[in-house]
Amino acid sequence: MRSASLLVAAALNIGMHARAAELPPPLPAEHMKVEALAAAGPHWVYVFDEAFFNETDARVHLFDGDTYRRLGQIDAGFTPGFNLSPDGKTTVVATTYFARGSRGTRTDVVEFTDNATLATTREIVLPPKRAMTLPTLFNVTYSDDGRLVYVAYVTPAASFGVLDPAAGTVLGEIDTAGCVMVIPSGPNRVSSLCESGRVLTVTLDAGGHESSRAMSEPFFDADKDPVFMQGVKIEGGFAFLSFLGEVHEVDFSGAAPAFSPAWSLVSATEKGHWRPGGSQVGAVHRGLHRMYVSMHVGGEGSHKDGGTEIWVFDMTTHRRLARWPVGTMGTMGNLGTVLAVQVSQDGAPILFAATDKSDVVVLDALTGRVRHIEKRLGQTPWMMLNP
Numbered sequence: 001m002r003s004a005s006l007l008v009a010a011a012l013n014i015g016m017h018a019r020a021a022e023l024p025p026p027l028p029a030e031h032m033k034v035e036a037l038a039a040a041g042p043h044w045v046y047v048f049d050e051a052f053f054n055e056t057d058a059r060v061h062l063f064d065g066d067t068y069r070r071l072g073q074i075d076a077g078f079t080p081g082f083n084l085s086p087d088g089k090t091t092v093v094a095t096t097y098f099a100r101g102s103r104g105t106r107t108d109v110v111e112f113t114d115n116a117t118l119a120t121t122r123e124i125v126l127p128p129k130r131a132m133t134l135p136t137l138f139n140v141t142y143s144d145d146g147r148l149v150y151v152a153y154v155t156p157a158a159s160f161g162v163l164d165p166a167a168g169t170v171l172g173e174i175d176t177a178g179c180v181m182v183i184p185s186g187p188n189r190v191s192s193l194c195e196s197g198r199v200l201t202v203t204l205d206a207g208g209h210e211s212s213r214a215m216s217e218p219f220f221d222a223d224k225d226p227v228f229m230q231g232v233k234i235e236g237g238f239a240f241l242s243f244l245g246e247v248h249e250v251d252f253s254g255a256a257p258a259f260s261p262a263w264s265l266v267s268a269t270e271k272g273h274w275r276p277g278g279s280q281v282g283a284v285h286r287g288l289h290r291m292y293v294s295m296h297v298g299g300e301g302s303h304k305d306g307g308t309e310i311w312v313f314d315m316t317t318h319r320r321l322a323r324w325p326v327g328t329m330g331t332m333g334n335l336g337t338v339l340a341v342q343v344s345q346d347g348a349p350i351l352f353a354a355t356d357k358s359d360v361v362v363l364d365a366l367t368g369r370v371r372h373i374e375k376r377l378g379q380t381p382w383m384m385l386n387p
Contacts (some may be wrong), residue, residue: 004176004358010291010357013191015040020286021102023188033160033376034117034119035111036116036117037062037071037072037115037116037251040088040115040274040387041064041066042205042344042346042386043064043065043066043229043344043346043350043386044061044062044063044064044065044386044387045063045065045069045344045352045360045381045384045385045386046060046061046062046063046082046084046091046359046384046385046386046387047061047062047063047352047354047377047378047381047384048060048076048082048135048381048382048384048385049061049077049163049377049378049380049381049382050079050134050135050380050382051244051378051379051380052379052380053379054379054381055078055079056077056078056098056102057075057077057102058075058076058077058078058079059073059074059075059076059378060073060074060076060093060376061073061093061377061381062074062115062118063360063374063377064106065344065350065352065362066370068362068372068374070374070377072118073118074091074093074113074118076093076095076147077093077095077096077097077109078095078096078097078098078132079095079096079132079133080093080094080095080096080097080139080373081093081094081130081131081133081135081136081137081140081151081152082094082139082140082383082385083137083139083140083141083142083385084115084385084387085142085146086142086144086145086146087146088116088387089115089116090112090113090114090115090117090121091112091113091115091223092110092111092112092113092140092142092149093110093111093113093140094108094109094110094126094130094139094140094151094184095109095110095111096108096128096130096132097109097110098111106128107125107128108125108126108127108128108130109123109124109125109126110123110124110126110140110149110151110163110243111123112165113152115387122165123168123171124149124163124165124168124169125170126151126161126170127153127161127170127173127380129153129154129155129159130151130152130153130154130161131152131153131180131181132154133229133296134230134279134382135230135279135280135382135383136181136230136231137230137231137233137238137283138152138181138182138183138229139151139152139155139181139182139230140152141183141184142184143182143184143187143188144185144187145187146222147164147166147187148162148163148164148165148204148208149162149164150162150163150172150182150184150190150287151163151182152181152182153173153179154180157175157178157339158175158176158177158178158179158192158373159173159174159175159176159181160173160176160182160190160192161173161208162174162190162204162208164208164258170235171207171208171209171280172208174202174210176192176200176202177194177200177368178190178194178379179193179194179195179198179199179200180192180193180194180196180229181193183199183231183238183252184252184384185201185252185253185257186252186253186254188203188204188205189201189202189203189204189252189255189263190202190204190282191252191257193229194215195222195224196218197218197219197220197221197222197280198215198216198217198218198219199216199219199250199257200213200214200215200216201213201214201215201216201256201257203255203300214256216256216257216259218246219250219259219262220240220242220246220248220262220386222355224288225242225244225341226242226243226245227240227241227242227243227248227381228240228241228242228243228276228281228303228382229286230279230280230281230282231249232281232282232283232284232291233284233286234249234284234286234315235250235286236252236253237249237250237251237252237253237257238252239282239284239291241265241276241281241282241293241301242262243275243300244266244271245264245265245266245271245275245276245277245295246262246263246264246265247262247263247264247265247291247318248260248262263318264318265293265295265311265320267312272299272346273294273297273298274295274296274297275294275296275297275298275302275303276294276303276307277294277295277296277298277302277303277304277305277306278294278296278304278305278306278307278337278339278340278341279304279337279339279340279382279383280294280339280340280342280354280383280384281293281341282294282341282353283341283342283343284315284343284344285345285349285365286345286346287345287347288349289314289315289316289363290313290314290315290321290343291312291313291315292310292311292312292313292341292343292351292365293305293307293310293311293313293341294307294309294337294338294339294340294341294353295307295308295309295310295311296308296309298336305337306336306337306338306339306355307326307337307338307339308325308326308327308337308338308352309323309324309325309326310324310326310338310341310368311323311324312324312339312368322332322368324363324368326338326353326355329361329373333356334357335357335359335361335373336355336356336357336359337355337356338353338354338355338361338382339354339355339356339382340352340353340354340382340383340384341353341354341373341379341383341384342384342386343365343386344365344386345386348366349365349366350362350364350365350371351363351364351365351378352384352386354377354381354382354384358375358377358380358381358382359373359374359376359377359378360373360374360377360381361373361374362374
């Protein structure tokens, strides 16, 4: 019996060695790394998701309008503001964190993300007073030369912070006497909108401190027809759309803002019925001088309602070029209403339309033809930016 056991053990040993000799060598150890994105394309879009139903967890999604791929996301905290640097290489997020998630010690911070890797590269801690509003371009923004960053404060007193992103420091705070938001006006000026319909412009010195200020004449009547805070980028400044469909173009390139005569999106018979609405109501292709606006039929107080149509305008002649009904777009069922629009700035532009169903529709900006419908791109995609 002992001899038989030894023979069996020897056979097993030989078999195990034979199988071991047949096994491949072990794989090398894996190490986590950050993979850089390819060069940014003209149809990349940054989609801001407020995450309205769990507001401590907002995000910014990066989406490619050519390949329809989701390239990555940037965590954005609680009711943030976000923007892009003038060169498009950095995303800036002004946000708030609480030590226990939704409660506890509050920390306000501005975070900078490298858009090549979507990795956070720097943060600047703020005083706990940044403005928490629906998304606009003017909660946090860069100076036109990219040297400074401005952050809107509301406590409810209105002011703004001036930051040096290179040094990672807060340079100071400037009171705005009740006027709100930070609108970049050249390399060293910041403008804010006032409830009187005026624009306050503060000029800064080389150290980011106030050197002078000036108040404009009113360019809209807040009692009769207020404007959306979501300014639309145009050449040299921004266009502000009113609740009743008036377009106020403001040139911020000079020492003082210059106001063009207002023009209307609606005819006399449409006025008071058809209105712009949503969270990002318009977008402009600056090279083609075309404006895209989310429009709906509504009454007083419906300015947050999404659009049932997208209207296209020639900004030179102020003529309406097209009406694109949302209900006839695509073949994927009810798309809901359009809350936000953004257009790429290239020669073959794409229009992005985010809906209240959390979808992002990709359209040919020249014809309105639907190219793609990205379902559930975030929870509440309320603003989009294109570099």
